[in-house]
Amino acid sequence: MFEAVVMLCLEGAAGQCRAALRPGYAAETLTACEEALTANPPVPFAGQAGMAECRERPAPALTFVKIAPHTFVHRGRIAEPDADNLGDVSNIAFVIGDDGVAVIDAGGSRAVGEAAYLAIREQTELPIKALILTHMHPDHVLGASVFQEAGAEIIGRERLSRALAERSESYLQGFGERIGGAGFLGTVMTLPDREVSTTETLDLGGRILTLTPHTTAHTTTDLSVHDPVSGVLFAGDLVFDDHAPALDGSLRGWTRVLADLGQGSVTRVVPGHGGPVLPWPDGALPLMRYLETIAADTRKALDDGLPLSSATAVIGRSEAMNWQLFDLFNARNATVAYTELEWE
Structure with missing residues (x-):
């Protein structure tokens, strides 16, 4: 397979460049990829050096483990974002249905989002139908533009767009300073296409996920994803493991939400950090104790x-x-x- 890439270079810093993936042009042959680029050239990035070109698809830089049939999770590092990890400090997951793929969270930079995209493409060429953002924190959302370019609908809890718009400058500045150099190039804030205000489902074809917005808990924008087929709950930062919890909402609200979370057919949980998969409800006991x-x-x-x-x-x-x-x-x-x- 071939993908479109562009070279991004840090202004005024010789040698500070990286090849950035541009999803949406994947093709089995070089000619088909180049024809797609010619027919619909991508909008240039800031710092882009030269036109987009087609190359053989690179190997992904992130490792995902299979935790259930057609269900994969990457464990982010337990660390602050820096030049070494490029913002790979939170968990990312994806579920494959008969008709398409849903991705849960996108990492803390465009580079991490690109690596997640490539890992998905190792498993399937089905369309990426949705990127579900579990909450507003930058380590979970800053890779979102990659999936938007790949054709995914970006979904978040009601009020997520407003929260991201209000924090966009500080999030980009903060993560940009920590990651620095070429690693953060191409990273932008991408707002949801659709917001969820009540529990609803997402049909991937033979796999129906349940999306549940929560009252203020870890943050004001928490959204969990349940896969009844596997019994897995993707909790985002409503559940922490190993990584110290971060309270950015309501202590009392978080305790109440955690007590009610995952009732029914949930047997395992993917936390926002750590894991990457824990038994349920025992996996939440350390957080509840904290x-x-x-x-x-x-x-x-x-x-x-x-x-x-x-x-x-x-x-x-x-x-x-x-x-x-x-x-x-x-x-x-x-x-x-x-x-x-x-x-x-």
Whole structure:
């Protein structure tokens, strides 16, 4: 197979270039790919050096494991985004039906999205019908433009477009500075084509996924995906494993959503970080314990009259040995919990 690629180069930095994939032109022959490019040339990227050209499809840089028939998951690194991982710090999954593919989350840069696309193409040439974004955080959404170019409908929870638009500049700046160089080139913020406000289904042909929007929990934009055929729930960051939880919504809301999550035929869960697949409901027990600890410690700090500046140093500290990246996230979690619970 052949794919279209373009060379992207960092302005004013000699040698800082990368070959970026341009989905939508895949063909079995070089001639067919070139004819497609001629008929419908892609809009140039910022930093693009030269015209798009066709090359043999490269091997994917991401590894996906098969967790059920036609169901694959990539475990992102437990790390902050940087030049080494290019923003590959969250889990990505895809499910193949008879008629097409659904992708769940897209990684933290265009480069990661391209690698995920190539991994899908190792398994099937069926159309990518949908990219489902489980919430608004940049490590899950910044690879979305790749799948939009591949023809996927981008789906998110109601209010996701607004949340991404409001945070676009800071997300792109923050991840751009951490990843830096050529690795972040081509990355843009891509908004959903459609938002989900009530539970609905997505038919892939012989495989019907259930999309469920949740009340404010991990964030204000959480959306889970259930595959009844395999019993797998794709929870996004409603479930964390190994990676320290990040509270960006409501502590009480997250606890309630977690208690109700995955009722029925769910037997396994794919978390947003870690795993990549856990038994259900036992896989959520460490997260529930952490949230309960945060709540109890926060209430005690409030009862003891501790100011926020002192409370963040003690809230959740007993959990420090149980989570990677704990010190990067716990103080912020404590701040969110304190601010929420002081008005109980």
